[in-house]
Amino acid sequence: MDPMAAIRETFFQECEEQLGELEAGLLLMENGTAEAETVNAVFRAVHSIKGGAGIFALDALVRFAHVFETALDRVRSGQMEASPPVLNLLLRAADVLADLVRAAREGGVADAAHVASLVVEFNQINSGAKPPAPAPIPTPVQQWEIIFTPRPELYAKANETALLLRELQRLGEMRVVLNASRLPELAELEPEGAYLTWCITLEADCTAQAVRAVFEFVEDDCELEITQALPAEPALVPGSIITGDNGFSFEFFPPVEAEEEPAPEPEPARVVQKPPTQEVAAAAREEARTATIRVDLDRVDRMIDLVGELVINEAMLSQRVLEAGLARASGVAMALEELEHLTREIQDSVMAIRAQPVRSVFQRMPRLVREVAAQTGKQVRLVTEGEGTEVDKTVIERIADPLNHMIRNAIDHGLESPEKRLAAGKPAEGQVKLAAMHRSGRIVLEVSDDGGGINRARVKQKAIENGVIGPDAQLSDDEIDNLIFLPGFSTASTISDISGRGVGMDVVRQSVAALGGRISIASKPGLGSTFTLSLPLTLAVLDGMVVAACGHILIIPLGTIVETLKPKAADVFPLDNGINVLRLRGGYVPMVDVAVALGYSERRIDPEQSVALLVEGEGGLRAVLLVDAIHGQRQVVIKSLEANYRAVPGIAAATVMGDGRVALILDVDAVLRNNRNETARAEPARAELTLQEAI
Amino acid sequence: MDESISKPVNVTPQQQELIAFRVGRQEFCIDVMKVREIRCWAVATVLPRAPRYVRGVINLRGAVLPIVDLAARLGLPGSEPTARNVIIVVQIAQQQIGLLVDAVSDILTADEKSIQPAPDVASELVRSFVKGLLPVDGRMISLISLDLVLPTELQEAA
Numbered sequence: 001m002d003p004m005a006a007i008r009e010t011f012f013q014e015c016e017e018q019l020g021e022l023e024a025g026l027l028l029m030e031n032g033t034a035e036a037e038t039v040n041a042v043f044r045a046v047h048s049i050k051g052g053a054g055i056f057a058l059d060a061l062v063r064f065a066h067v068f069e070t071a072l073d074r075v076r077s078g079q080m081e082a083s084p085p086v087l088n089l090l091l092r093a094a095d096v097l098a099d100l101v102r103a104a105r106e107g108g109v110a111d112a113a114h115v116a117s118l119v120v121e122f123n124q125i126n127s128g129a130k131p132p133a134p135a136p137i138p139t140p141v142q143q144w145e146i147i148f149t150p151r152p153e154l155y156a157k158a159n160e161t162a163l164l165l166r167e168l169q170r171l172g173e174m175r176v177v178l179n180a181s182r183l184p185e186l187a188e189l190e191p192e193g194a195y196l197t198w199c200i201t202l203e204a205d206c207t208a209q210a211v212r213a214v215f216e217f218v219e220d221d222c223e224l225e226i227t228q229a230l231p232a233e234p235a236l237v238p239g240s241i242i243t244g245d246n247g248f249s250f251e252f253f254p255p256v257e258a259e260e261e262p263a264p265e266p267e268p269a270r271v272v273q274k275p276p277t278q279e280v281a282a283a284a285r286e287e288a289r290t291a292t293i294r295v296d297l298d299r300v301d302r303m304i305d306l307v308g309e310l311v312i313n314e315a316m317l318s319q320r321v322l323e324a325g326l327a328r329a330s331g332v333a334m335a336l337e338e339l340e341h342l343t344r345e346i347q348d349s350v351m352a353i354r355a356q357p358v359r360s361v362f363q364r365m366p367r368l369v370r371e372v373a374a375q376t377g378k379q380v381r382l383v384t385e386g387e388g389t390e391v392d393k394t395v396i397e398r399i400a401d402p403l404n405h406m407i408r409n410a411i412d413h414g415l416e417s418p419e420k421r422l423a424a425g426k427p428a429e430g431q432v433k434l435a436a437m438h439r440s441g442r443i444v445l446e447v448s449d450d451g452g453g454i455n456r457a458r459v460k461q462k463a464i465e466n467g468v469i470g471p472d473a474q475l476s477d478d479e480i481d482n483l484i485f486l487p488g489f490s491t492a493s494t495i496s497d498i499s500g501r502g503v504g505m506d507v508v509r510q511s512v513a514a515l516g517g518r519i520s521i522a523s524k525p526g527l528g529s530t531f532t533l534s535l536p537l538t539l540a541v542l543d544g545m546v547v548a549a550c551g552h553i554l555i556i557p558l559g560t561i562v563e564t565l566k567p568k569a570a571d572v573f574p575l576d577n578g579i580n581v582l583r584l585r586g587g588y589v590p591m592v593d594v595a596v597a598l599g600y601s602e603r604r605i606d607p608e609q610s611v612a613l614l615v616e617g618e619g620g621l622r623a624v625l626l627v628d629a630i631h632g633q634r635q636v637v638i639k640s641l642e643a644n645y646r647a648v649p650g651i652a653a654a655t656v657m658g659d660g661r662v663a664l665i666l667d668v669d670a671v672l673r674n675n676r677n678e679t680a681r682a683e684p685a686r687a688e689l690t691l692q693e694a695i
Numbered sequence: 696m697d698e699s700i701s702k703p704v705n706v707t708p709q710q711q712e713l714i715a716f717r718v719g720r721q722e723f724c725i726d727v728m729k730v731r732e733i734r735c736w737a738v739a740t741v742l743p744r745a746p747r748y749v750r751g752v753i754n755l756r757g758a759v760l761p762i763v764d765l766a767a768r769l770g771l772p773g774s775e776p777t778a779r780n781v782i783i784v785v786q787i788a789q790q791q792i793g794l795l796v797d798a799v800s801d802i803l804t805a806d807e808k809s810i811q812p813a814p815d816v817a818s819e820l821v822r823s824f825v826k827g828l829l830p831v832d833g834r835m836i837s838l839i840s841l842d843l844v845l846p847t848e849l850q851e852a853a
Contacts, residue, residue: 305757553740644790644792645752648745654759656757660754661738661754
């Protein structure tokens with residue numbers, strides 16, 4: 001990549017972050033939980049995008065950002081109230097800004113008419129309340145006290161305090177006194193630390209904003225206090241020197257060029273003692289802003305690949321050592337064990353690099369909720385929990401769509417209209433809760449609503465209409481609830497814009513299954529429904545059971561295995577056409593011979609000679625898989641088969657085992673589906689029964 | 696030795712470097728630029744429901760590499776591979792594939808002109824895979840097209 005393109009890419013990455021902050025800030029303002037700093041952060045986000053866009057000559061973006069920024073500046077300075085209509089416009093503008101950034105990044109074109117209409121709206125509000133004389137009213141000379149304490153980051157970003165002070169001097173007469181009381185002994189001095197505070201007295205005919213503007217780009221990286229000095233303030237003795245309590249004393253000397261101007265009379269400076277609480281708050285802020293670096297995802301992926309190799313190599317080495325007949329207690333074996341620990345740790349650490357909090361996905365939801373609420377005429381409050389829960393980046397990217405669907409569904413189908421809610425004795429405003437948590441090595445996402453719950457009679461009737469179940473089928477409540485995950489199932493009697501396209505939950509289930517996850521539903525009539533998504537933390541490694549089928553080594557994802565058992569001949573019943581079922585605690589579960597299902601063998605193995613694994617696939621589909629033997633359990637690095645070959649039916653992916661050979665990872669869902677289809681072909685009358693059992 | 700076909704010295708634009716290998720009793724060659732590496736045979740993991748000529752997959756430094764048995768693909772009599780067999784790893788578009796052959800026999804530099812067109816015969820094998828014929832030291836080496844050696848389903852998947 002040429003350097004310019006790389007810088008451009010960085011700019012767009014930063015834009016993404018700024019847009020996230022913009023949105024989050026605007027939502028805080030809308031909720032009324034915004035602090036004074038929020039509006040500044042929002043303003044800075046737009047301002048930074050505008051600045052960057054200017055460098056890359058992205059004119060459309062600059063123009064829009066400018067108008068947007070102007071409005072925000074007026075809100076910031078209190079000239080315009082952040083009323084709901086204004087906030088609504090600002091939120092919409094944030095959307096357009098995001099569109100424009102995307103258009104600039106991908107070389108596309110944003111909806112020009114939409115952009116223009118927003119600009120018109122902005123111009124209306126910007127000009128509407130604007131004072132007739134936009135030129136700054138000459139302000140009388142005022143005295144400003146500025147206390148400026150840079151943090152280390154300020155220096156790390158190559159800012160120069162002298163330049164800032166020089167800039168400040170342009171505004172008017174100024175005296176600067178350095179407070180070096182925090183400067184430690186030389187031995188304790190952190191070379192890249194920041195210990196100095198400048199107390200500046202500025203006499204200028206400018207506003208507080210003008211003073212603040214000098215520090216605009218370093219505001220985040222310093223403590224800045226700007227106060228208007230009262231005229232009655234007693235003057236300090238000229239030439240006063242601030243003395244630190246450790247005995248050091250410093251006086252600030254203005255930069256060389258500045259000396260050409262008449263040196264200002266040293267004036268009294270006040271040492272403003274900051275209240276301790278503020279310091280604590282600052283420290284907390286500092287902590288939240290931990291040092292980060294931006295790394296190309298490809299590099300991280302490459303590292304993950306290499307660590308995967310390392311794990312395989314380490315396993316190969318262990319095996320060789322065993323083969324060489326070295327004792328377990330020998331030095332080699334012990335060193336090897338340490339190597340194994342280290343390797344695992346490296347693997348965990350590398351995986352952690354890719355982990356990200358789900359916040360980025362959750363942040364997109366409030367807007368969606370508002371949109372859907374507006375479309376459906378329902379009142380909705382979104383509650384989020386566990387935004388900090390971390391999960392692999394690949395998973396993050398792919399949970400947004402299913403979550404979108406589920407939230408739409410929760411509002412459209414789950415929540416009742418305000419009138420119905422009031423009639424049922426509930427508050428008119430419904431609640432949709434989105435929660436994330438870690439649970440036994442997986443991430444669990446829950447979308448719950450306090451609506452009416454699943455209308456089981458309606459679902460069942462619909463299922464009968466669609467021919468999914470027979471008219472006289474006896475289904476348990478759970479089974480009925482799970483019907484909504486079947487393809488083409490939607491209970492919305494009219495096709496709505498929001499969710500009733502007949503693709504709803506089936507698509508969600510599929511995309512979740514593609515991620516190696518599972519979805520389930522719990523519903524209580526009148527109280528609401530909870531959808532639970534359980535996903536692996538990463539898509540790069542998998543916990544699997546190593547089994548042998550007809551001499552071939554296969555990996556069965558541990559997440560799908562419910563239990564392992566040793567079938568007894570007395571529990572095996574032939575159903576039809578060579579299909580056997582196994583009696584299991586009073587129920588009957590179809591048996592699938594893995595070697596036959598994959599075409600490795602024609603002849604079924606004797607169930608009594610085999611090991612059986614009860615597995616559960618998507619939609620709660622259950623079956624007993626028969627294999628020759630279980631070789632153990634291990635974490636495997638997932639390798640794509642498609643990269644150099646193609647998708648293989650019944651196989652999800654491949655991995656490399658300790659002996660360097662490739663082993664295949666069984667696609668349990670595909671095997672179960674396939675088995676179901678074969679059963680259906682073999683005996684149409686039985687298909688319904690199988691399906692019902694499966695659900 | 697024929698003037699136009701010699702061991703690689705300085706390859707001019709009109710010349711092509713080729714790698715020759717044996718499959719059964721026949722000799723074939725492919726463009727050397729397509730070859731990534733040559734390695735010895737390792738037992739492949741059988742893929743379910745794969746075409747007969749796809750031997751399975753092996754681990755190539757962490758990547759999963761499918762192995763195409765060239766003898767089976769070209770419809771020649773083949774035998775179970777042994778440690779003496781060789782895998783030629785070739786790059787085709789974005790994919791890497793291992794070709795199972797009996798042995799690598801030669802590296803040649805051939806003039807475009809010296810490559811004779813494949814005779815128009817009724818053989819499906821010749822029509823599908825053979826791009827040209829090269830006379831070398833009294834032997835005949837068939838220049839084969841890799842794109843067609845690939846199973847068609849593979850190309851669709853690619």
